[in-house]
Amino acid sequence: MNKITVFILTLFTLSIQAQAQQIDTLEADxxxxxxxGFEGNRSVMETPGAITNIEAERVSGFDExxxxxxxxxxxxxxxxxxxxxxxRVAIRGSSLRAPFGVRNVKIYWNDIPFTEPSGSTPLNLLDVINMQEVEVIRGPAGSIYGAGNGGALLLESRHSNQNEVGAGTMFGSYGLQRYTxxxxxxxxxxxxxxxxxxQHQDGYRDQSFFxxxxxxxxxxxxxxxxxxxKTSFLYSNLNYGTPGGLTLEQYQNDPSQARPGNAFVLSSEEANASIYQETFLAGITHDVDITEAISNETTLYGTFSAFENPFNLDYKKDSRKSGGGRTRFYYDTYFGDVRTRFTIGGEYQAANYAARNFENDFGEAGTLNFDDEIKIQSSLLFLNTEIDLPREFYxxxxxxxxxxTYDLNRLVTNLEDDTTGVATKSFNPEIIPRVGLVKKFSPALSLHGSISYGFSPPTIEEFRTNEGSIALNLEAExxxxxxxxxxxxxxxxxxxYDLTTFYFKLDETIVQQPSGRNTTVVFxxxxxxxxxxxxxxxxxxxIQNPTEFLQNLDWRFSYTYHNFSFVNYRKDGENFSGNELTGVAPHTVVTTLRAETQPGFYANLSYNFTDEIPLNDANTVYSNSxxxxxxxxxxxxxxxxNVNLDAYFGIDNLLDERYSLGNDLNAFGDRFYQPAAPRNWFGGLKVSVEL
Incomplete structure (x- = not known):
């Protein structure tokens, strides 16, 4: 930590010394x-918080x-x-301990709440072609976006503001075919x-089709x-295999295999372990300037989904309907010379699920285990104030x-020691504050600080598990x-550069526990x-010189240091206090080099170092870096x-590393490992015409 502190102070000192010669033309360059940000729509230099904008070239800069x-x-x-x-998305370790899906991060697409009312997000329904840019807010953003300790992702669709048509195709290893x-x-x-x-792919592992x-x-x-x-309509038809975790011995002997079965559990191939989801989403946004000082933006949306999940132990079928809206009023005014913006608004979401769980009869739905009708209601009201103080304080x-609120009506059950009936869980109302301050010393330097509170209630998958439990005692983190x-x-x-340090204290952590019904986990x-x-x-x-052969040469570098540990944590009679937080790498480095030439040739090279990751709460098993x-x-x-051509070829995992890009944490039977593909290739062609 001493070296890091010295580095931070040195960087700050050098920046202060360089201000005099940087002010005049920095913005133009x-x-x-x-x-x-937090509904501010302003320069990142004037926004308090860890916020990153990912432009289109980075969103689709690799294999797309x-x-x-x-x-x-x-x-x-x-x-x-x-x-x-x-x-599985984690911002500052927020979701890596979740056994499935995207939780604890609020996601919007074209101003539409893409996160379901329960807090889960089907991010895999979106393709890269549905995103032009992504804004990432790291850390609790509940003061304006509601639940989610991790932060928020704000996604925007592609647009060019010109008449054009285009098409593309890509082929690659393991049967990759992609058409756009x-x-x-x-x-x-x-x-x-x-x-x-x-997009279709057979996959490197057995039962890893897409x-x-x-x-x-x-x-x-x-x-x-x-x-x-503004209108947005999305249809997505998704079907992919879930090969399952492997033990260390299985991972070392044959990483391409799917999870094997035994006398009690089907293999992933026998069970056809997979996810199928067909979804239609429709949304509309109305922006209006009511007066010179008051404006409003209101979004309404509806979603309809059919969901099936054959798993090694059961078979789940859901019919899902959800909808809602988000509105915010903006009031811009001056108190003397002090510009002030008030934002007041609300968001409401409701969902209705018909959820049934069956036995898995070799990839088909077998005997019904239980049948539930689930209603979910989520709402938030928010108020935000931005004040441009004197001397460029913001x-x-x-x-x-x-x-x-969760309302669950168990219509039918064939489980032992289970009964039908209604179960309702209304979580305690949460009041979420946040305050942040920026001091802008010049166009080339600003310092920011913030204090924020966050919460994350359990998702419906944690409240109502696949083995039939209903966790009425589960509370929000x-x-x-x-x-x-x-x-x-x-x-x-x-x-x-953009440098952030933080300390986050999390209470009521939701953890996994073994189930008494021979299934994955309860919470x-x-x-x-x-x-x-x-x-x-x-x-x-x-290099930035459009007249030379090498026109552009850009180097990006990111470093993450996360020192996360348990406090007062006991499970199964063991004390894990002081252990490293499961699923979080202490050190991560990602660096990219991008070059463009005058004739049109370009090259992108990316390097990612990920440190050892603890795979269980006891810290007795770690993944390799x-x-x-x-x-x-x-x-x-x-x-x-008016015709644009882009032909490309790429190699993934150039060093042919054996690694897991995803791990099953605290896995039953020590099946921690989900092997990633060895060295593989892709190539493609895109053509667009400006009309």
């Missing part, structure tokens, strides 16, 4: 990044088959993929955009000089009021986050965690003035 590449370049963020399409198409049409008062993707089709139609319509309508203060950071640039070097609240961290991101534009190298070369050119 490096541009000004505007972020949504998943969002892992772009998001994993952000310090403090880790996306695991235990099989193609099986995402898009079209955008400008109107006198707006535009339409259509995006389509079709099939997904997405079709998206978005529109923007300027009704008049004060009103704008204050943000927010507060939200949150409620969540709660925590307080303290954070300070610095952002700055050295104009002469074309170098920028309970126990203990607490102390989480200290340092996150650093830098960007060095080494690994060094992952990814590369892509290509040729991009404008032909005939």
């Amino acid at each position: 490096l541009g000004e990044v505007v972020v949504t 088959t998943s969002i892992l590449y772009g998001l994993n370049t952000v310090p403090g963020v880790r996306i695991e993929q235990r099989a193609p399409g099986s995402y 198409a898009f079209a955008e049409q400008q109107l006198s008062n707006g535009n339409f955009r259509f995006n389509y993707s079709n 099939d997904r089709q997405t079709a998206e139609l978005t529109g923007r319509f300027q009704l008049n000089d004060k009103q704008l309508i 204050l943000t203060a927010g507060l939200s009021y949150n409620r969540l 709660q925590g307080t986050n303290f954070e300070v950071g610095a952002r700055g640039t050295f104009r002469d070097l074309r170098f920028s 309970e609240n126990t203990g607490a965690t102390d989480q200290y961290g340092i996150e650093l991101a830098t960007n060095w534009m080494i 690994y060094n992952l190298v990814q590369s892509r070369i290509g040729f991009r050119k404008v032909l005939f003035e």
Whole structure:
């Protein structure tokens, strides 16, 4: 820690010394990044908080088959993929201990709440083609976005604001086939955009197939000089295999195998362990300037899904309907010379699930175990104030009021010691405050600090488990986050940095416990965690010269240090207090080098070092550290003035490392390992025409 502290102080001192020669032309050279943040829509240099904007070239900068590449370049963020399409997202370790899915992170797509009312997010329904940029908020953002200790992801669809059509294709190892198409049409008062993707892969492991089709139609319509309508329609048909975890011996002997079976449990192949989800989403947003000082943005949406999950131990079928909306009023005013913006709004979501669990009869739904009708209601009200104080201080203060209710009606049960009837869980209302302050010393340096409170109630999968338990005693995780950071640039070097340090204290941690019904896990609240961290991101534009052969050479670097440990944590009679938090790597480094030439040739090279990860609460089993190298070369050119060509080829896992990109934590039977693919390749071609 002493060396890190010295480094931070040195960086800050050098930045102060360099201010005099950086103020005048910095913004013109490096541009000004505007972020949504906490509904502020302002420069990141004036926004208190750990916020990163991932531009389109990073979202799709590697193989375009998943969002892992772009998001994993952000310090403090880790996306695991235990099989193609099986995402698990963690911001500052928020979700890696979850046995499945995306939880504890609030996600919006085109201003639509993409996170379900229970807190789970089917992020794998979206393709890279459905994202132009991603904004990442690290740390609790509940003062304006509700539940989620990890933070928030704000996703926006692709658009070009010009008439164009295009198509692309990609092929690669393990049967990879990918086809895309898009079209955008400008109107006198707006535009339409259509995006389509079709992706198939057999997978490196047995039972790791992947099939997904997405079709998206978005529109923007300027009704008049004060009103704008935005529409979003998404259809996604997703089916992927879940090969399951392996023991260390199985992992070493044959990492490509799926989880074997035994006399009591089917193998993943016999059970056809997989996820199938077909979803249609429709949303509409209305922006209106009510007066010169007051404006409103309101979003309404609805979602319909069919969900099936054959698993080694059971077979789950759900029919899901959900919908809701989000509205916020903005009031901009001045108190003397002090600019102030008030944001007040609310969000409401409701869902209705018909959820049935069966025995798995060799990949088919067998005897019914239980049949539930589930209703979920989630709501929040929020108020946020931004004040531009004298001497370039910027204050943000927010507060939200949150409620969540589960109503479960067990219609049928064939489980031993189980009964039918109604179970209701209304979580205690949560009041979530946040306050942040920025001091902007110049266009090249700002310091920020914040204190925020967060909470994360259990998802419906944790409240109502696959083996039939209903966890009425389960409560929300709660925590307080303290954070300070610095952002700055050295104009002469074309170098920028973003440094954040934080301490997060989490109570009522939700942990996994063995089940008495021979299934995966059940959940309970126990203990607490102390989480200290340092996150650093830098960007060095080494060469920027459009008249030379080598036009651009950019180097990005991110470093994450997470010192997370249990406090007062006992399980099964053992004391794990002081142990490292399961599933979190202490050190992670991601660095990328991107080069572009005048003839059109380009190259991307990425290196990822991930430290050893504790795989169980006892810290008796660790994954090996690994060094992952990814590369892509290509040729991009404008032909005939309006035809754009992009041909590329890439290699993933260039060093042929044996590693797990995702792990099963505290796994029953020590099946911790979900092996990633060895060295593999991909290549593709994209063509677009400006009309």
